Each structure stands twice: as C-alpha cells, then as structure tokens.
Amino acid sequence: MDLFLQTLVSGFLKGGLYALIGMGMTLIMGVMGIINLAHGQIMMVGMYITYSLFALYGVDPYLSLFVSMPAIFVLGVTIQKYLLNPLLRAETILPENQVLMTVGVGMVLTEVMRFIFTSDYKSARTSYSNATFFLGEISFSVPLVIDLFIAIMMTVALFLFLVKTDTGKSIRATAQDKEAASLMGINAERITYITFGLGSALVAAAGTLLMPIFYLFPDIGGPFTRKAFVICVLGGLGSTVGAIFGGITLGLAEAFGATYVAMEFEDMIGLVMFILVLLFLPGGFKRITKI
Amino acid sequence: MSFFKIDNMVKHFGGLAAVNGVSFEVKKGQIFGLIGPNGSGKTTLFNLISGYFRPTSGSIHFKGKRIDQLKTHKIIHLGVGRTFQVVKPLKRMSVLDNVIAAAFSHAITKHHARDIAEETIEFCGLTDRIGDLAKNLTIGDRKRLEITRALATKPELLLLDETFAGLNPNELNDALDLIGKISGSGITIIIVEHIMKIIMSISDHIHAINFGQTIAEGTPKQVAADPHVIEAYLGDQELNA
Amino acid sequence: MKVKNRRMMTAPLAALLFLLVFPLFVSNDYYLHLMILALMWVMIGSAWNLLAGYTGQVSFGDAAFFGTGAYTAGLLVNHLGWSPWWGIPLGGVTAALLGLPFGWICFRLRGAYFALATLALNEIMRHIATIWESLTDGMVGIMILQTFYAPIDSPIGELSSKTPYYYIILFMAVFSVSTVIWVMNSKLGYYFLSIREDQDAAESLGINTHYYKMISLGIAAALTGLAGGFYMNYMGFIDPETVFSLHDISIMAILVGIVGGVGSVYGPAVGAFIMVMMQEAFRTGGFGLLDAFAEYTGSQFVATSASLITGAHVLGFGVLVVLVIRYMPNGVVGDWSRLMKFILGRFQRQV
Ligand SMILES: Nc1ncnc2c1ncn2[C@@H]1O[C@H](COP(=O)(O)OP(=O)(O)OP(=O)(O)O)[C@@H](O)[C@H]1O
Ligand SMILES: [Mg+2]
Numbered sequence: 001m002d003l004f005l006q007t008l009v010s011g012f013l014k015g016g017l018y019a020l021i022g023m024g025m026t027l028i029m030g031v032m033g034i035i036n037l038a039h040g041q042i043m044m045v046g047m048y049i050t051y052s053l054f055a056l057y058g059v060d061p062y063l064s065l066f067v068s069m070p071a072i073f074v075l076g077v078t079i080q081k082y083l084l085n086p087l088l089r090a091e092t093i094l095p096e097n098q099v100l101m102t103v104g105v106g107m108v109l110t111e112v113m114r115f116i117f118t119s120d121y122k123s124a125r126t127s128y129s130n131a132t133f134f135l136g137e138i139s140f141s142v143p144l145v146i147d148l149f150i151a152i153m154m155t156v157a158l159f160l161f162l163v164k165t166d167t168g169k170s171i172r173a174t175a176q177d178k179e180a181a182s183l184m185g186i187n188a189e190r191i192t193y194i195t196f197g198l199g200s201a202l203v204a205a206a207g208t209l210l211m212p213i214f215y216l217f218p219d220i221g222g223p224f225t226r227k228a229f230v231i232c233v234l235g236g237l238g239s240t241v242g243a244i245f246g247g248i249t250l251g252l253a254e255a256f257g258a259t260y261v262a263m264e265f266e267d268m269i270g271l272v273m274f275i276l277v278l279l280f281l282p283g284g285f286k287r288i289t290k291i
Numbered sequence: 292m293s294f295f296k297i298d299n300m301v302k303h304f305g306g307l308a309a310v311n312g313v314s315f316e317v318k319k320g321q322i323f324g325l326i327g328p329n330g331s332g333k334t335t336l337f338n339l340i341s342g343y344f345r346p347t348s349g350s351i352h353f354k355g356k357r358i359d360q361l362k363t364h365k366i367i368h369l370g371v372g373r374t375f376q377v378v379k380p381l382k383r384m385s386v387l388d389n390v391i392a393a394a395f396s397h398a399i400t401k402h403h404a405r406d407i408a409e410e411t412i413e414f415c416g417l418t419d420r421i422g423d424l425a426k427n428l429t430i431g432d433r434k435r436l437e438i439t440r441a442l443a444t445k446p447e448l449l450l451l452d453e454t455f456a457g458l459n460p461n462e463l464n465d466a467l468d469l470i471g472k473i474s475g476s477g478i479t480i481i482i483v484e485h486i487m488k489i490i491m492s493i494s495d496h497i498h499a500i501n502f503g504q505t506i507a508e509g510t511p512k513q514v515a516a517d518p519h520v521i522e523a524y525l526g527d528q529e530l531n532a
Numbered sequence: 533m534k535v536k537n538r539r540m541m542t543a544p545l546a547a548l549l550f551l552l553v554f555p556l557f558v559s560n561d562y563y564l565h566l567m568i569l570a571l572m573w574v575m576i577g578s579a580w581n582l583l584a585g586y587t588g589q590v591s592f593g594d595a596a597f598f599g600t601g602a603y604t605a606g607l608l609v610n611h612l613g614w615s616p617w618w619g620i621p622l623g624g625v626t627a628a629l630l631g632l633p634f635g636w637i638c639f640r641l642r643g644a645y646f647a648l649a650t651l652a653l654n655e656i657m658r659h660i661a662t663i664w665e666s667l668t669d670g671m672v673g674i675m676i677l678q679t680f681y682a683p684i685d686s687p688i689g690e691l692s693s694k695t696p697y698y699y700i701i702l703f704m705a706v707f708s709v710s711t712v713i714w715v716m717n718s719k720l721g722y723y724f725l726s727i728r729e730d731q732d733a734a735e736s737l738g739i740n741t742h743y744y745k746m747i748s749l750g751i752a753a754a755l756t757g758l759a760g761g762f763y764m765n766y767m768g769f770i771d772p773e774t775v776f777s778l779h780d781i782s783i784m785a786i787l788v789g790i791v792g793g794v795g796s797v798y799g800p801a802v803g804a805f806i807m808v809m810m811q812e813a814f815r816t817g818g819f820g821l822l823d824a825f826a827e828y829t830g831s832q833f834v835a836t837s838a839s840l841i842t843g844a845h846v847l848g849f850g851v852l853v854v855l856v857i858r859y860m861p862n863g864v865v866g867d868w869s870r871l872m873k874f875i876l877g878r879f880q881r882q883v
Contacts, residue, residue, distance in 0.1 A: 095588075384726070
C-alpha cells in the first residue's frame, strides 16, 4: 500500500511539470495547427541557460526562471518570425513543411549546445536537491513539491492571461477560427509570435524547474519532445485543459510503469499509451472534457 | 418502395439543432428543390444524406436500402452524387484527372475511366478546359467541374448545393441548360438554391425549411404563396431577385 | 500525371545507363560504398514520397519499417539459420504487416495524428529491439556473415566484393522507382492524389480514403522494408540505434524527399544522391579536402576549423535542413526553374 501511495505521489509531482510542458506544446498546436517537434530541444536550451547561470555565477535555479523564461520567449518569437511564418507564403505540396522546419530547428539547437557544452552530463546540485520530507510513510521530494507549486501558479497565470487579457482572448479566438479572428481585426502574425514565444517560455520554465533534480545533456530534448506530444494527444490536440490531464496521466503512468513493470519500460509507456488513446479514445480527453 | 426518403431527421451540433425533425420523399426523375434562409440546415441535410455526418436520430432510405449509417464512399457507390457549396476542386490536378478519379468508381482500367471522363466533360461543356489545372479555373468553371465530377460517378440521385451562386448571367443560363440536360437523362436531382426565381422555375416539387424544421412543402406555386415561407424570407431581397 | 513523356524519359535513361556501367570503371570500394548507400536511399526516398508526396500522409518514422526489414533478415539468420537473402523479400512483407494495422489505427483520424503516430512507432520499435534481448540481443545488435566479402575474379579482371551488392541494390532501386511510376499511372495513383488534394472531395468521388491511405502506407512500408533487408545483407551488422534511428533514417528519408522534390517521380532519386554526398562531405570535411588544405598550408587555424567542421557535421546537417525547407521547399526537381534562374541570374550579373 505504501509503495502504491509513494508511486502515486511521485507520479503526480512529475505530472505537474509534464502539464507545463504539454500546455506549451498544445498552445502552439492550437493556434498554428502544427506540432512543434523542437519543443523538448527548446526546453533543453532553457536548461543550459539555467545551468550556466548556476555554474558561472552560482544563481539558484529557481531564481534563474526570471532569465530563462524571457530568453526562451525571445528565442521562440525569433523561430516563429524568421523560420516558420515565411513558409506559409511559399506554395508547396506538403503542408507539413513547418513541422519539418521544427525538426531542423531541434537538430540545430541540440548540436549548437553540444558544440558549446559538449555531450557531458551536467547538473545543478543545490543544497536542497536531495531534500525530502515525510508525511506518514510517504516521502516527498522538496524540489518536486516546490516545482508543483510553481507549475500550478504558472497554470493559473496562463489561464488568467488567456481569459482576461486582450492578447489572451485574441490567442483563443485565433485558435478557434483563424479566418474569423483575422476578420475581427486580430493581427494573426503577431499572435503567432506571441504564442510560440509563450509556449517556449512555458517549456523553458519546466526545464528550469527540473534542473535541481535532473541531469542535462544535449540529447535530452528528443525524449521530452516525445513526452510533450504524447501529453497533447492524451489531452486532445490543442486543448489546454486536456494538457493538464494528459501531463498528470503521463506522470502517473510512468511512475506506475517504473514501479510495477520495469524501469526500462518507463520511456515506452507514454508511447504505448499514445497508441492506446488512438485506438480507444481518438481525440483524447478533450472528448470527455469538451474544452 | 420509395426512391428516396428521409424520416424525422435530427442533427445536433453541441447544443444547436441544425436539423430538427425533417422528413421528405423524392420520386424518381424529379427535380426536388430544397429552400431555406441562410443557416437553416440545407447543407447539413446534404452532409447527412451523403454520409459526412451521422444523424443524431432519424433514417435515410435510398432505393429501399437504409444508408444513414454508411460511409460516404459507400453511399456514392450506391448511386448518390453530390457537389459542395464551397467547391472542392482537386487543385493540383487537371480537369481531366479530376474527372478520371471520379470515373474510376465505375471503371477498372485507366482507358475505360478516361473514356467515361471525356464523355462526361463533353456533356458538361468543359472540353476546352480539359487540360487546365483545377486551381486555375474561374468560379463558374469550378462549379461546373463539381457537377462533372459528380456525374462521372454515375449517380441516380444528384445533390446540387448552390450551383448558381456567384455566376454571371451567361454562366447562369449555361448552368440552367446543364441541369435540364441532366434531368433529361433520367437523373433525379435535389437542388439547394437561394435565387427564388430559378428554383421556382425548374423544380417539380419544393421543400422549405427554417431553423432546421420544415415550414412548407408542395408545388412551387403552393410554397411561394405559403405565409411561413414569405415570413422566413421577409426582407431577404433574394426573394425578389 | 503523364509520367511517360519522352523528353522526361531521356535523362533518367541516361542516368540508368551510367549507373549500369559505373562499377566497370570505378572499382574503388569507397566510391562503390557511397553509390550503394545512395541507391538504397533512392528506394527509401521513393517509398516515402509515394506516401507523403503523392498521398499527402507524411511519415516521420520510416525507420520503423526500415529497421523491421533489417531485423527480419538478421533474425532469420540468427534464429532459423536461413540465408540472409530471404530477409529482403520477407523484410518487405514484415514491414508491410507492421504498416497495415498501424495505418488502420491512425488513419481513422485526420490531421497531425499520423505524423505523430509514426514518430511514436519509430520509438516503440527501437525500444522493443533494445529491450527484447532474448530475441534481438538488444544493444549488442546482430552480426551476420556477409555473402560477398572477398574480391571477385571475373573475365574483365578482379572486381570489388561490393560489385554484386551494387547491382542488387541498383535493381531494387529501379524496381522501386518503376513501382511508383506504375502505381501513379493506375487507379491507385489517381486515388492517392485525390486524397492528398482534398479528402472530403475524394470521398465524394467514391474513394474509400481510409483504405487507400492504408494501401499507400503498405506499399511504402514494404519498399522501405526491402531496403532494410538489403542493409542487413550488405553491412553484416545492425543494432537498434542504427536501423531504428530517428535522425539517420526517418529524418534522412524526409530530407531525401524534400531536397529532391516532393511529389515528383525522380525527385527522391536526385535527392538521395545529393543527401548521401552532402552527409559524407560534412562527415569527412569535404572528402578530406579540408585536411589536405590544412596540411598544404600548414596553418593551425585551417586545421582547427577543419576538425571543428567535421566535429559538428550533425550541426551542418541540421542547418541544411533549415535552409532547404526555408529556401527550396519544392526541392531540386520541383524548384529547378527557380534554381536555374537564381544561378544564371547571378552569373549574368557577373558577366
Ligand atoms: N460542422 C458543424 N459544426 C457545428 N455547427 C455546424 C456545422 N455545420 C453546420 N453547422 C451549423 O448548422 C446550422 C445550419 O448550417 P447549414 O450549413 O446546414 O446551413 P445552410 O442552410 O446550408 O445555409 P447557407 O444557405 O448559408 O448555405 C448553422 O447554424 C451552422 O452554423
Ligand atoms: Mg449551405
């Protein structure tokens, strides 16, 4: 029973971060209608920013959120503005050109980081990295609890932004109906920059939050990109609320898989869930939550 | 056995009842007019008949066979052809290739499909556009291509969704002639049209809907005089157009 | 869709003639190796193009089918003691058997799902090959004895051991391209194009879009699996990281298609040669020219840049992806006229 509860707790904590990753991806998917296959790689760059600040100046990883998020926001805007949007104007056979471009961007980001930091494992070990506290028999990792707390705050902030602000409303309108939105006078190009920037900043935040407990190397991006799209498919492509459910589901599934099946299956569990969702719940949780 | 019959058709989109209890019957060889103001559910009905949507409830029978749970391509093979209100040309294929693709529904060899296609294109008067890419056609020719493609699937029942919208007077006359020719060749037609004068003049029978519900049915004369129809179209200048 | 156009046939026939006699004049193992790889990519690229370029269903996970073909061949040798050559046809069969049910599942949904699902399939297959050690030997990989490894005596003198592989893959590549041509001139081709252009319209023409997308995937998977079976025979060694590689196989397949020209018959063939040469050039620092240049000048700076460039060859590859998609989205074949105008324009201005 304790093992079960322990697994539940650690899966849920991890799920909070996954939700953040998934929301970033699903936001981009909703507005641009594309899957961003550089999502994990963008997160990886954010992690290197956090790592550098820590290694060079001893900045606490949580503090470096204030640097990594804006920096990656700018990176996202740049990618959207100079690499993705121009593709819309070219007449091509494959509508997937934008997706392919994100693959290329992901490769370049990975290799540039490898060039700078080499392939070695890096980490930002802090005094609290291994700290835990107990409730009954169940241990809670301190950094993961802080992470969940910050992730919840960011989620709330994101929803307030989407619901209350003009820009947020424009983003939602564009996601719902591009043509109608541009008829309403929404500057679609600007919305795409902001959305890509925002989605990138969110995933960068997740990466930064992971830094105290995780290790870092350039190839870490790929697996996280895959997690991100699994989360989105679980939640229903383009659904922000769905991404939260999807993130937590994936976190739990991975934790239970690792505990009860085998460690080495952890990565595969998300992918198998992906196929199962396609089979039995095409459309993901969105089918149930309707948002 | 009736040729084509819709019973108590209902289609909900979330909370909206786009079609709400419509029933009608079409006799073989008729030109059957389906009218109603914007958003009244005409296209939705077509999508239900041709299997793009599943009905919330109700049934559709074609030549005695229930078709409302079938996939679109099955329904097409049974002999129902359709056009789209918002035309859907296969843009980067030539007019001929567009029609050949349709003709393959009744042909195995390319040779045979090509023969059917050329014949149908000739019938519809698109021969001088035969080599053009579909994306380069004018709106009038695109609408004509829609009809040509649908005819190449050899339908017994043809659904025409606003084939006249956006045409200039010359094209309009050509289109009217074409519909006469199609009907003359024995194909039953259900036609959706906004221009009252046209629909009144070519239909044998008219069914009027508003907000997804039947408001009148009968001969063109009867329907034109129906107070519900006049009310529904009140202020709609197209009535007088 | 008139592929059989006389003027369009001359260049491919000339190329074929050149390829047929190539090993008679060049017996250098290294060049033969590059040609063999390029021909293998002609196959994979053509298959990818049938599915993506002609049917509009972009696969991001061709390695799943390639690796399945390769492992089929390897496992037949290791577990059943069959000749690895059986692995080529059977690799095609197993890859298709993987692709068909997979297609049945994911073609029920439109949109990004297929692309994502292929990515997932790629990863799942790689994991399976890694984890199922009792069957596949996991990370250790599979090693088999190659059929041809020693130079071959022939009436025209000693031939490289690679010559038979060369002709086999040449035959397979020609077979693939011909299959694509044949398919695109048949009912299937019309149906695939219709699906690519507009799925709703295709259904209204009586096309069972779900079924024909599966057929397209089945053919593409089979051709890719054949290539995988060949790879096992030719290389004699495979492991999960090579044959199920996302970058080196799946993304490479896409690049071959795009660089050459999506939705054109010979595009992927052209793309295959360009991409294999590019990759090799990056990997070896311009086929060793950079090193030679460094030695010639004796400059430390050149030597350092040379080693940096070869060290960052994946980066070069990534930059290439970005540039190609940004500036030549229709590939060399598709954007040929634009490309010529650009080059000639430059040239004329200089003159
Ligand atoms: N796929 C859909 N999802 C949600 N609502 C829909 C969908 N298709 C149609 N509707 C709604 O159903 C109602 C009926 O639409 P429909 O297109 O059938 O009208 P129509 O009679 O063809 O109108 P028009 O004359 O403008 O073509 C409208 O309110 C429309 O917004
Ligand atoms: Mg309509």
